[in-house]
Amino acid sequence: MTLLYQKIAGIIEQQINDGVFRNGEKLPSIRQLSQRFSMSIGTIQQAYVELEDRRLITPRNRSGYYVDCPQNIISTATPTIESISPTPSKVDVLEMAIAVMTAARDESLVPLGSATPNVSGLAIRQLHQSIKSVASRTRNFNEDPQGYLPLRRLIAQRSPAMGKAFNEKEIVITAGCQEALTFALKCISQAGDLIAIESPCYYGILQILEVLGRKVVEIPVSPESGIDLGGLEDLLVKFPVKGLILSPSFSNPTGYPCSDETKQGILELLKKYDLPLIEDDIYSELGKNETRVRSIQSFDREGRVILCSSISKTLCQDLRIGWMVPGRYLKEARLLKFATTLYSPSIMQMALADFLSTQRLERHLRLVTVDYAKRQGILLRLLRQHFPQETKASRPKGGFISWIELPLPLDGTRLYHQALAEGISITPGEIFSPTRQFKNFIRLNYAIADEEVMEFAIKKLAALLLEQ
Ligand SMILES: Cc1ncc(COP(=O)(O)O)c(C=O)c1O
Known part of the structure; x- marks a missing residue:
């Protein structure tokens, strides 16, 4: 108490x-x-x-x-981004990413490594009821490849909250955000093409780029000040990029801030250089204490932004339900879905539609966003008390992830291996960059572990750092 x-x-x-x-x-x-x-x-x-x-x-x-927080206080410092060598690079993170994801799924470990939300609340029990209630209604006839219409309608009804409304005809239901991102990349580019990505960038996106044989150029983002529009334009002038992938609303891992002005500025650059954008919007509804943010797509009147999202961070990733709003690429996206998996599993689509048909998700989001804000404070305090003084950690205004820079020569990847041996999963920073920029960084999830467990884990990690 x-x-x-x-x-x-x-x-x-x-x-x-x-x-x-x-x-x-x-x-x-x-x-x-x-x-x-x-x-x-x-x-x-x-x-x-x-x-x-x-x-x-x-x-x-x-x-x-x-x-009285000394100059190096964790909670107000900004992790520095090394000036990133803007050379197009091949992506090669798959093996390490698979090992990290396997560890993050191991239920015997303290779960600081995954980007999984807290699923212990009432909403999850209600979701289970929805799944049970629709299970007997399997129909066994071919669904529209764009997805279950009532579900698309419910997703569309939520869209005004994110800025511009879109309708059910503009949505394609996918197997999580991951499939939406994959289709989006296929819509805008071909093997060998150059794509501009955030640095650091969610490693799942790097995996897709690697599998599809795209090359990348990294746009530095600061957890404190976000994307520098001038720097972005320089990069667009210098490199023949075919498109961009950004996650401007509480990104994984930095949660960098991106104001509406910057979002509109990015859109202006897209227009000027006639480029498409894939916008990963998966965390946008997780603003601290329910702060709502707009997507870049909501400012777009030309259909050049492909919005990708899912229910994985707001409710539960096991449903494997995501969606895309492909804009001018709707025809291609629909075809890709049909050719790849015909359509997403009907039972899960119907269950989610049943769940979304009342205000249950809104209630759930009200509770978790307050809870995550509180947990962020707890994590920052623990880091301040136990980690080396020069450690820096992000304090994003949404989501449930902290991006932490360890003072050199401490090594985040070594800490990841040490921690695994002690029963704790964390994510090493280097898998967030194809050029392995962030070797002295780690990413921690504060959504799941209770305060005592978090305290035990942070103290243990601090002790392991002393051994380095
Ligand atoms: C930024 C980001 N995009 C996409 C995904 C993939 O989401 P999904 O589980 O819906 O495929 C994740 C999962 O961690 C993520 O963090």
């Missing part, structure tokens, strides 16, 4: 993490907070002592409490 003073400490910690109170800044007095929260002076005093224990604040003689 969380005690009152811990709750207050948690709120202030979150504000420090979010930059509301910056390093060196004076915090409100105990009396002010006691009035603001309608709580006793003693409770606020205890909260401040707790924050001192968390190494976040210090009292100054007769002057009150101040935020």
Whole structure:
């Protein structure tokens, strides 16, 4: 049970993490907070002592409490991106990615390695009921390759929340976002073509690029400031790219910020250089405390953006239900779906339609986005308490993943192997770049492990780093 003073400490910690109170800044007095929260002076005093224990604040003689996170404080620092050599490269991450994914699926390990959401809530039980209730209704006749119409309608009905509305005729249901991304790449390019990707980039995208024989050029993204439009234009001038893949809404792994202005700026560049964009939108509904963001596709009036998404991060990845809104590539996408798998499994499509037909997903998202924000604070605190001082970690405004830079010469891949031997799965940073840029980075999932388990794992990882 969380005690009152811990709750207050948690709120202030979150504000420090979010930059509301910056390093060196004076915090409100105990009396002010006691009035603001309608709580006793003693409770606020205890909260401040707790924050001192968390190494976040210090009292100054007769002057009150101040935020005291040394210059290298984890939660406000930005992982640096090495200036990436902008040379087109072949992708070769498949073997390592498969090993990492296999480890991440091992249920005996502490699950910090996968990008899996928390599936322990009421919504999952309701989803199971939906699956049971539709299972007896199998029809055994060929579905439209674009997918089950009622499901497409329900997805379309959710679309105004993301900006521009699209309708059911514009959607193709796929086997997860992964299949949508694969079809999208096939729609816009051929083997040997050059594709611009984020760096770091979700390794699942690198796998597709490798299997399809595409070459890539990396666009540096900063977890703190996102994509630099000038840098992007330089890259587009210099390289004959056939298209871009971006995940501008809480990307995996950095969760970099991308304002509506930047999104529109990216679209302007796409128009200027007449290029298509594949937009991976899978995390967009996981904004901290329900913050909603718009997709680049929602600004697009020419059908040059292919939106790809799924239910895997918002609800459950086992359904293997995703979708794409292929814009001007609708005909090709429909054909690819038909030629590859005929259509996605009807039972899962019907179950998801049944689930989405009430407000269950909205309720679920309200709960998990608050929970993930809280868990992010816990992870940052644990890192601050136990990891080397110069460690830096992202604090994305959505999703459930933190991208962590270890001070050199610490090695993220070595830590990954050490951690596996100790029963903990993490993801090594180097698989997020075809040119293996991020050897001293790791990615951690904070959605699943309970606080005690997370504490055990972070302490263990810190001890393993001492052995390096
Ligand atoms: C950014 C991103 N895109 C796509 C996927 C694949 O999603 P799905 O399970 O729906 O195929 C993932 C899964 O981790 C992801 O993180």
